[in-house]
Amino acid sequence: MSKGVWIPLAALCMFRVSECLECFSCQNIADPDECRNTSQxxxxxxxxxxxxxxxxxxxxxxxxxxxxYAVPSLLAHTVSLDAPFRPDSSPHVMNAAVQTAAMRTFVLIENLLNIHHAKITCPKFCGLCQLVDGNWAAWANWSSCSVTCEDGKQTRTRTCTNPQPSNGGLNCTGPASDTKLCTKQLCPVHGNWTEWSTWSGCSVTCDVGLRKRTRSCTNPKPDRSGDFCVGESSEYTVCLTDPCSTRNGGWSSWGSWQSCSVTCGGGLKLRSRTCTSPSPSAYGKACEGNFEAFAVCVNTPCYAVAFNAHGHNVLSNFVNAFPTVIFNEGNAYHASSGHFTAPVDGLYYFTAQFCCIPQQECGFFIEKSNASISSSTHLTATFEHHTTDVACTSASTSVKLNRNEHVWVLIQGTSSYLYDGYNGWNTFTGTLIQEL
Incomplete structure (x- = not known):
């Protein structure tokens, strides 16, 4: 009676990376390796x-x-047995001949599972011809040298993409990068200081002298366009020895006054003296007091500002515009508006006078305001009255004005009360005292 073993090889088709294309097809042969027929x-x-x-x-x-039926995994193949067992064997022990056949079959399966061996011995199973082993692409260009001077290195790389391994194919063997030595010109040598030398002896044998120490830019010396050392090559320090003699210092005479610190307006002038009559010795006392003296100096004003005007023209805002201008240095007074406008910051002086006809009262204010004339301030307040004769009254004031501030005369009453003739004038004068 025949005995048989059936082993499904479906796992080779269902669990590998590619599907079956052909199967060997031979019946009742003694050696599976002799089969050459195939079926789809x-x-x-x-x-x-x-x-x-x-x-x-x-x-x-x-x-x-x-x-x-469901196919078992590759590592647990199902084996069907149809053969008698030896009387002394357990139900799970195969006949020796059947065991031999099964072993040969599993060896064949293991060879097929070793994909790189199977692609040579069994190329028609499971589409193993689709395996692609990797191969190196051409080397890339060499990189630039890693240094700009002396010795460095260059690198180049390649990739396993000619072709890239697929379907279980082998990866490329060998290095993916390469290096080589590159040599540039010699590097520049930058200079560096040596250590400081020891201090020299004192330059004098008594009183105060100097000691010196040096260093050189030779550690290393600059070469091939290298940088030179930065800093001083020598240093000095004071040294005190025994006094030659004890001598206190004395002032020289004052020098001449220097020119004024400004060319116009107020400034300062300077004169100086020295502690050299005599100079103090190392252990003597220095001169006491200041070696410089200052004094105020006043030059002509940088701006010449002065005016003198008379007459009366009372405007609707009660400002009197003095129409007759005798002189107006700097053009700061405006006869049409009666306003004086400061051309520079400074100290100014103003005087005003008004005359009234008999039996009438006269009064006026000298006023100032800011540049926008948004507010005003009284600087003077004056009043006069006479019953029989023409009466004149005056007032003066000094004031600090900033540039573009205004000054004018504000009257009380009407212009009909004012007298302007042989016996008296209505006047307004002003001048810059000191520019600030």
Missing amino acids: CSSGQSCSLQTSQAGSDLRFNMGVNTIS
Whole structure:
């Protein structure tokens, strides 16, 4: 009676990276390796290998089998046995001949699972011809040298993309990068200081002298356009020895006054003296007092500002515009508005006089305001009255004005009360005293 073993090879088709294309197809042969016939493997089918034994001969049937159950994993293949067992064996021990056939079959399966061995020995199973081993692409260009002077290195790389490994193919072997030595011109040598020398002896044998120490830019010396050392090559320090004699200092005579610190307006002038009559010795006392003296100096004003005007023209805002201008240095007074406008910051002086006809009262104010004339301030307030004669009254004031501030005369009463003739004038004068 024949005995048989059936081993499904569907796992080779279902669990590998590519699907089956053909199966070996031979019946009742003694050696599976001698099979050269193939048959097409369709969807839902797998390659199969069946063994049977008649007497001492083991025969093999190879072909296509339809899958009707779940396929086990590659590492746990299902083996169906149809053979008697030896009386002294347990139900799970195969006949020796069947064991041999099964072992040969599993060796064949293991060879197929070793994909790089199987692609050589069994190229028609599971589309193994689709395996692609990787190959190196051409080397890239060398990189620039890693240094700008002396010795450095250059690198280049390549990739495993000619072709890239796929479907379980082998990766490229060998290095993916390469290096080589590159040599540039010699680097510049920048200079550096040596250590300071020891201090020299004192330059004098008594009183106060100097000691010196030096260093040189030779550690290393600059070469090949290298930078020179930064800093001083020598240093000095004071040294005190025994006094030659004890001598206190005395002032020289004052020098001449220097010119004024400004060319116009107020400033300062300077004169000086020295502690050299005599100079103090190392252990003597220095001169006491200041070696400089200052004095105020006043030059002509930088701006010449002065005016003198008379007459009366009382405007609607009660400002008197003095129409007759005798002189107006600097053009700061405006006869049409009666306003004086400061051309510079400074101290100014103003005087005003008004005359009234008999039996009338006269009064006026000298006023100032800011540049926008948004507010005003009384600087003077004056009143006069006489019953029989023309009466004149005057007032003066000094004031600090900023540039573009205004000064004018504000009257009380009407212009009909004012007298302007042989016996008296209505006047308004002003001048810059000191520019600030």
